[in-house]
Amino acid sequence: MKKKLLSVLLCVAMTASLLSGCGKNNETSSADTTKETNNGSKEDSSGNSSDTGSSKYKKFITVDVFDSQSNYQGIQSGWFAKVVKDKFNMELNIIAPNVAGGGETLYQTRSAAGDLGDLIFAGSDQGKLQDLVTAGLVMDMTDLLKNEKNVTKYQSAIDTTNDLVKEDGTYAIPSAVSSQTPDTPSEGLDLNYGPYVRWDAYSAVGYPEIKTLEDLLPVLQKMQQTVTTSDTGKKTYAFSFFKDWDGNMMNNAKQPTCLYGYDELGFVLAKADGSDYQSIIDSDSMYTRVLKLYFDANQMGLVDPESTTQNYDTLYNKYKDGQVLYSPWPWLGKGAYNTNEHKADGKGFMIAPIDDMKVFSYGCQSTGNPKFTVSIGSKAEDPQRLADFIDWLFSPEGICMSSSQTSGSSGPKDLTWELKDGKPVLTDFGKTAxxxxxxxxxxxxxxxxxxxGISQLNFQAVNLLDINPETGSAYTHTVWDSFLEMNKTKLDTDWQDKMKAKTTLEYLQNNDKILVAPGSGYSTPLETSDITTLRNQCKAAIVQYSWQMIFAKDKAKFDSLLKEMQDTVDGLGYAEVLKLDMKNAKDQDAARKAALAASK
Incomplete structure (x- = not known):
């Protein structure tokens, strides 16, 4: 294939963000907020003509955005919507499987209808990009991007992603590219995973030693007995779950496996260094161990009984109120509860020390992340305008404004931050926001x-640890010297004194408690429709039984449900899917080792 190759290579990390956002759902469709006028232009809901804008974009348009990682459904609103309107005279109507339900079914349904969206944020791995190209659902962006100044800096990463299809052209652009080495932790000062606890409650019970994962339970029980109610007087719980992100397994049960260096690939838990591969349904797997942990926790009264019915938004508000004492992600517990006021009072989430943990970290990739890319739909009304928008997402301004809110994006210059003596610092507004x-x-x-009003795209164009050429500092404010100087609250200093480190990353590195999976850009190949059918049947059973096991009435019922789950999925063809996943997991490890060797 003919590909343009530029000299700028960058590298990527998945963050949970990958996996998450906290914006309020808005299920209003574009038809509810705009209407056609007699002259063919559109009016917004207040009746004002929106057929204005910059001289470059005369006609106002509504862009349907299919976004597999967004947690918001409907018209983007607020300040980011204003930025998009002012710059591009358009609005974003987000179609989010996470909110709408249906997941892969919604993707297939819209694809079968011949129109997935005008802008498409989705995975290009597992043959999906080839499927989109073959079906004529995405367009070749080569000519559209030829005069763009920002996104073409990452041509090498773009080429690698588009090597996933046999046709020449540029059909997708990967996310979160960065220039750092493959074994560099990509998440910043807090990794994407970790045992984050209400540190004030942990302190109040005397900082008890936590030797293993299971030792968390008696500690959390003491914490719950000490901090019995939330800020608004509601009963506290150690754990609270939600179902929105369940896939091949129960998402909340997967998270603690990352404390021991594992991450998922299909039905396999693969250790970051390639030293172990587990079938999730095995009786001695880390996944089953976590299910048993949660079962024991529920027996002890530590699990929120509303876990089976609530969604992410409800859960987030509970963290914000101080109703939950443990968080598997820093951007949930810390993001929701660690306000300036709480931290000054010594209250908030910080990582707890588990003696035997080695926390999984995603290493950087020069080739970007093919599991979350952006494409232009083949039926888009104004594809050049959308190409301009994508280019802006990769500009310093766009990166600061539109990156995932869970990833430490610094926001708009002169609003949330400013330059002082040549260094970026948060404004008073930025400190609050x-x-x-x-x-x-x-x-x-x-x-x-x-x-x-934050961007609901949940798209991180460039790794936020990369350097903003306009400031000479990282895009994320969380590693700025000026921000670290703010970490002198009662909460920060108590944690720092106890852990003998200034940051989470420093503590993990000093104590050999981090395991980095080198970035490689590996993409799982297309699986057959037969495998997909078997997988869908098996994962539905695994998720269903996992929830039932946690809330089983006693250990005998837990054991019987585990056996029933194993027998059920074995009868559904689990072994055949597992064989493929095991091969892919080992191929992934080989790619990681090759990428690391090539960087030396």
Missing amino acids: LVNGDATMPDSWGGGSWKD
Whole structure:
């Protein structure tokens, strides 16, 4: 294939973000907020003509955005919507399987209808990009991007992603590219995973030793007995779960496996260094171990009984209220509860020390992340405008404004941050919006809530640890010297004194408690439709039984449900799918080792 190759190579990390966002759902469709006028232009819901904008884009358009990682459904609103409107005279109507339900079914249904979306944020791995190209659902962006100045800096990563299809052209652009080495932790000062606890409650019970995962339970029980109610007087729980992100397995049960260096690939838990591969349903697997942990926790009264019915938004609000004492991700517990006021009072989430943990970390990739890419739909009304928008997402301004809110994006210059003596520092507004998590936007930015107005795309174009050429510092404020100087609250200093480190990353590195999976850009190959059918049947059973096991009435019932799950999926063809996943997991490890060797 003919590909343009530029000299700038960058590398990527998956963050949970990958996996998450906290924006309020808005299920209003574009038809509810705009209407056609007699002259063919559109009016917004207030009746004002929106057929204006920059001289470059005369016609106002609504762009349907299929986004597999967004946690928001409907028209993007708030300050980010204003930025998009002012720059591109368009609005974003987000179609999110995470919110709408249906997941892969919604993807297949829209694909079969011949129109997945105008902008498509989805995975290009497992043959999906080839499927989109073959079906004519995405367009070749080569000519559209030829005069763009930002995205073409990452041509090498773009070429690697588009090598996944046999046709020449540029059909997808990967996310989160970065220039660092494959064995560099990509997440910043807090990894994507970790045992984050309400440190004030942990302190109140005397900082008890936690030797293993199971030792968390008696500690959390003491913490729950000490901090019995939330800030609004509701009963506290150690654990609270939700079903939104369940896939090949129960998502919440997968997270603690990452504390021991594992991550999922299909039905396999693969250790970051390639030293172990486990079938998740085995009786001695880490996944089954976590299910048993949660079962024991529920027997002890540590699990929120509303876990089976609530969604992510409900869960987030419980963390914000201080109702949950353990968080598997820093961006959930810390993001929701660690306000300036709470930290000054010594209250908030910090990572706890588990003696035998080695936390999984995603290493950087120069080739970007093919599991989350952006494409332009073949039926898009104004593809050049969408190419311009994509290019802006990869610009320093776009990276700061639109990266996932869970990943430490610094926000707009001169609003949330400014340059002082050549160094970026948070403004007073930025401290409120980014540390406390919300603020009221100035009228010049359209007013409303900071949090409700953030980009709901959940797309990190460039790894935020990479250097912003306009500031000479990282895109994320969380590693700025000026931000680290703020970490002198009662909460921070108590944690630092106890852990003998200034940051989470420093503690993990000093104590050999991190295991980095080198970035490689590996993409799982297309699986047959027969395998997909078997997988869907098996994973539905695994998820169902996993929830039932956690809330089983006694250990005998837990054991019988485990056996029943194993027998059921074995009868559904689990072994055949597992064989493929095991091969892919080992191929992934080989790619990681090759990428690391090539970087030396």
